[in-house]
Amino acid sequence: MAEQRLPVPRLRGVSREQFMEHLYPQRKPLVLEGLDLGSCTSKWTVDYLSQVGGTKEVKIHVAAVAQMDFISKNFVYRTLPFNKLVQRAAEETHKEFFISQDERYYLRSLGEDPRKVRVVDLKQSLKMSDIADIRQQFPSLGEDITFPMFFREEQFFSSVFRISSPGLQLWTHYDVMDNFLIQVTGKKRITLFSPRDAQYLYLSGSKSEVLNIDSPDLDKYPLFPKARRYECSLEAGDVLFIPALWFHNVVSEEFGVGVNVFLKHLPSECYDTTDTYGNKDPVAASRAMQILDRALKTLAELPEEYRDFYARQMVLRIQDKAYSKNSE
Ligand SMILES: O=C(O)CCC(=O)C(=O)O
Numbered sequence: 001m002a003e004q005r006l007p008v009p010r011l012r013g014v015s016r017e018q019f020m021e022h023l024y025p026q027r028k029p030l031v032l033e034g035l036d037l038g039s040c041t042s043k044w045t046v047d048y049l050s051q052v053g054g055t056k057e058v059k060i061h062v063a064a065v066a067q068m069d070f071i072s073k074n075f076v077y078r079t080l081p082f083n084k085l086v087q088r089a090a091e092e093t094h095k096e097f098f099i100s101q102d103e104r105y106y107l108r109s110l111g112e113d114p115r116k117v118r119v120v121d122l123k124q125s126l127k128m129s130d131i132a133d134i135r136q137q138f139p140s141l142g143e144d145i146t147f148p149m150f151f152r153e154e155q156f157f158s159s160v161f162r163i164s165s166p167g168l169q170l171w172t173h174y175d176v177m178d179n180f181l182i183q184v185t186g187k188k189r190i191t192l193f194s195p196r197d198a199q200y201l202y203l204s205g206s207k208s209e210v211l212n213i214d215s216p217d218l219d220k221y222p223l224f225p226k227a228r229r230y231e232c233s234l235e236a237g238d239v240l241f242i243p244a245l246w247f248h249n250v251v252s253e254e255f256g257v258g259v260n261v262f263l264k265h266l267p268s269e270c271y272d273t274t275d276t277y278g279n280k281d282p283v284a285a286s287r288a289m290q291i292l293d294r295a296l297k298t299l300a301e302l303p304e305e306y307r308d309f310y311a312r313q314m315v316l317r318i319q320d321k322a323y324s325k326n327s328e
Pocket residue numbers: 162163164170175179181188248250258260
């Protein structure tokens with residue numbers, strides 16, 4: 001089957017009203033151009049970021065190769081002061097390094113203590129200190145960036161620094177929050193897949209096992225070419241809207257600094273309160289999955305012929321009762 005590459009629509013000068021009333025409800029990826037992002041787009045050079053961002057320790061991925069692989073774990077986690085990370089990610093060869101001279105770096109910033117489970121206080125509002133918000137963790141840099149306010153204040157979940165060495169590729173995954181990915185400097189190729197095509201992506205949790213999306217091993221992943229492939233080039237000043245559950249794969253074509261804003265689409269109580277990354281499935285989804293696992297265990301008590309018969313009835317019931325009637 002010929003592989004299709006569908007462009008992600010690009011829109012310039014979209015207003016808050018236009019986005020919220022007409023575009024957001026369509027739940028499709030979009031590149032928004034020409035939004036006011038504040039002074040970051042001109043200020044955030046390597047020197048400025050390292051001076052103003054300071055020496056706060058950050059946890060990073062370090063990889064000896066361009067394509068990070070979560071299955072073979074061809075990367076390690078290390079810690080560097082923020083200013084060092086920025087300098088190293090911007091250079092191609094390193095005098096100081098962890099694994100090799102040409103190792104690559106990826107920062108996904110975290111909150112103060114990502115292991116701490118957030119606590120619900122008396123007013124039911126959540127303690128946010130362990131959730132990334134660059135305005136909290138990097139207040140001086142936070143002042144330079146204006147988030148596109150294309151959402152209601154209470155939808156805000158987190159804001160995350162994304163800093164990457166040239167060439168690095170982040171595996172295909174989905175997040176459970178809506179996302180505005182703001183590319184402040186540098187250039188990325190982003191490939192997206194619809195949640196409806198999850199069946200062709202060979203998922204392991206929230207990630208696709210197909211790492212080499214440009215030249216997949218078709219013996220291992222024969223259905224992968226059936227997934228409709230959307231693509232965009234994200235350049236400095238562009239903002240990509242990634243609706244929750246849309247898969248994305250990111251290749252940094254240059255050293256680049258981005259910030260993404262995760263926001264809640266569902267009412268707050270639908271989300272897992274221990275989720276600090278924005279990637280734990282909604283509570284009802286993980287409960288339903290657990291119940292399904294129990295049902296499968298129960299079915300396994302039957303001999304094959306019966307198990308097969310009842311399993312097929314269950315699939316039909318799921319399709320009839322739970323699939324969206326709105327075919328894409
Ligand atoms: O642009 C990146 O570095 C990764 C983007 C991403 O996965 C996200 O914003 O959720």
